[in-house]
Amino acid sequence: MTDQGTHTVLHVGGASPYDVVVGRALADRLPGILGEAVQRVAFLHAAELTELAEPVLRVLREHYDVLALGLPSGEATKAAEVANECWDALGEAGFTRSDAVVTFGGGATTDLGGFVAATWLRGVRVVHVPTTLLAMVDAAVGGKTGINTGAGKNLVGSFHEPAGVLVDLDTLLTLPREELVAGMGEVVKCGFIADPVILDLVEKDPDAATDPHGPVLPELVERAIRVKIDVVVADLKETGGSDGHPGREVLNYGHTMAHAIERAERYSMRHGEAVAIGCCYVAELARLAGHLDDATAARHATAFGAVGLPTTYSGAGFDDLLAAMRVDKKSRGNTLRFVVLDEVAKPVVLTGPSEEHLRAAYDVMAGGAA
Template sequence: MRISTIDVTAERPYQVVVGQGALELLPQYVAEQRRIAVIHPPVLREQASKLRSACDCQTLSIEVPAAEAAKTGETLQRCWDALAEAGFTRSDAIIGLGGGATTDLAGFVASTWLRGVTYVSIPTTVLGMVDAAVGGKTGINLSAGKNLVGTFYEPYTVLCDLSFLEGLPVEEIRSGMAEVVKAGFIADPAILTIIEDDPAAALDPKGEVICALVKRAIEVKAAVVGDDLRERTSVGRDLGREQLNYGHTLGHAIERHQRYTWRHGEAISVGMAFAAELSRRAGRLDEDTAGRHGRVLRALGLPTSYPADAWPELREAMNLDKKTRASTLRFVILEQLARAAILESPDEDLLRDAFEALSRSATLD
């Protein structure tokens, strides 16, 4: 096994274990638990069974819908009911096995059951590994918007077994790469160079390149959330965790507009292209770095444009963004590579013009 560990120095420190075969370490992390409940989507039913068999304790399987369909109040209630029926106590543990939506839900279940029980996250997608499973954010969606209800709750550990990536469709890997690209722009430009050197290798689940990219992206997020778990330190140039929202203000609005039929990374890709164009038009970012967003994202096959006539609905949806404070819209932008900043209360014409530039660029590709 090629295993790396990344320390997250949050309020309750934990490790992210990354590498082929990381899942084999699970029994040692739940050795003291009397029972475990594995929350997973239908497609991972067989893997969940193998996981439960490997642990020397009583097990419970809780199957939930795939992707964002799992993050509802109804599914949350069903998970609570299953735990209640099984008599789960604070001596037991909850495991989230699946993509980012599953680990968001499972983490929320663990944080709220008996006011918090041991939680182990096992992400099975690129997106889950580099984003959702690391950082302690949990949550569910409402009809009004994404992740409007949730908690901050650190896992006991995160096991990122890269062998899971080998069974994923390329579209799923591509979507996860959007968050990897984000880490490159806000903190680690070496990520961008690696992708530019060989975009196809970045999407190869069996290669060394994707392993390096996943690890670097996790290191970026671990460093950020270790300093600011609860997203409280955006004062002046100290953005803290808020910088991780680069591309997400518009991205989340697009997800809602698409009724969550788009993959998260696809929406965030467009959101980053928009944030870069907004940064440039606000006079905060040079033209080459702004344009580099589109070049890197399109090299991976990710979208960077959206229909111009959707703007009124998207603009309304952004008012519910979690970064909005006292009805003031805030955008995470870039001032240069690896230096994010906040653009507060941007002019409405500036916002609209930056968005329309994306739809015009689509006709030039």
Template sequence: MSVRTVHVGGPGEGYDVHVGPGVLDRLADHAAPGRRVLVVHQPGREQLLGQVLERLAAAGARPVPVAVPDAEAAKDVRVLADLWARLGQEGFTRDDLVVGLGGGATTDLAGFVAATWLRGVEVVHLPTSLLGVVDAAVGGKTGINTAEGKNLVGAFHPPAAVLCDPAWLSTMTRPDYASGLAEVLKCGFVADPRILELVEAAPQAALDPVAEPALAVELVTRSVQVKADVVAADLRESSLREVLNYGHTFAHAVEQVEDYTWRHGDAVAVGMVYVAELAHRRGLIDADLLARHRRVLSAVGLPTTYGAGRWPELRSAMGRDKKARGATLRFVVLEGLARPARLEGPGEDELRAAYDAVA
């Protein structure tokens, strides 16, 4: 199986996302002799971390590994402050490098550290989760969480490169891998229906990157290509890029209400069903496309419902969503398969009715 590359356009020459076996060898391209490299890594990947440090050292770089908490706990201002302190202690300059090794939360944090240190140093992402490679590591969005919401503090800072070996995904649990598939399926709904067809034809194979590595690479590269096409046209999320937030307004509300104990992809899955219900009630999509949401998400074990009795909290959380404008809620919806659009200011009765349909 060969490495597949997706180019993401943007300022300057853009950057490449390399997916396939052996891509770690390309890390040496970013490791000049004497270059300091902060390796921000999550726990549990010691073997891969060792390989990263070996390659950096062999290229003459000076790696500085720093462990951060797992998952969303990494995206905390106290963790961020510790990393800034370490950069200062090690004397990092604008010629040095940050590497993010881990899942989406780790790459979000590493990207924000790189964006803010000396107003910007290079970052290379090595995502080790499906969610990380198809969503967090691509596109240049970085961020941390606050008590008031998820990713409310962040910056746009495209990486120098993204490298992902499908073997790195093999350690994921089945529920975590399914959670990442939610972002893959999102790309299918908004832009590339072939993704939906591939998963619908073999949902269990789509869940197993070890047994079906070729399918994993196909789904990953198709998803990355969808994101690359959108990001190249809209680096700073002014309009077009909002389509990548399909299902995310409701999803972020669920995550906040649940104190970030829900997997992101699980929340996105329910969020996609929620906006599909909104769109169906507006007559934008038919019953078949609404049902397809539930069918394909359920086929890979993703939730399509959320507990009743939480509407006041969810409605309040949605009001703080980044896509809101003043008191007006804005949702990405579909007007048909692979035809995303924006729905602004739906009525309170509509919002509640869609919630009741997923509760």
């Protein structure tokens, strides 16, 4: 971590190193990241953020020919037809391998824009400018891109690391409260899997943890990004960790159930909300399987609930959710895999839990009591 005035630079090492810059008013840093060889930039942005995007667009237009492409809102943008429209636009504009993509928006925009960059001419430079807390700590870092299909979420995608990420905290000042709270789902998750200080900060003062004007939220953002960087650098393509650590798969803590819930809700539930519920579910599953003590399992509902996130769900039946979990990316054949905790910051993989435990954990999730 390197402090440069009001900016913090978090370096991502590995075969394709890049920096994540956390600060305010960062648009002027874009040309330095994109480089002099770039002539054209496709600016893929959430259509409803046109006004918020103006400072970034202004800087880009001073240096490049800019093709601005507005995208649908939310998960609707992560569709094959939207990607195809972007490819057609790049082709008509004559984009070459030396040109670049800049994304501006939440996690869905980042996922779709990264996928377009990864697949156009087998890969062009991309810089992410995430505008939601969720995208800042999750989608924008790590190089995962993807779109959804009728079979599930993120089943089509590619690894494509960005040339850089600009985390402009000023965008959180205009973020709707419910979106900011939803983003805390991934932040608190990082506390459980790797950084207990995150949990301490959240539990000590939940209001400060969700205040975009104060000093606590920026610290939480940096800590959560650092967790993801450390995991990704050690295991870029989710091939596995060492010494029993799940590797990059640890970032999917709570996500097997979360993705099943999102599918059941036809992606109308915010991702961070589903993650909070999924983490509470898998904590109970770990408790039933003898991995996690009662107090730490219960702490999940306390920590997520403290910032206003949901911790229970009964909108779909067990059998439907189980079927959805079986097509999750982390499954092996018909065998379910879950990242669970032995204790805070001690993750392991639980393979093939019994249906009895899966159902009992669902009953707690649906009813909210052990």
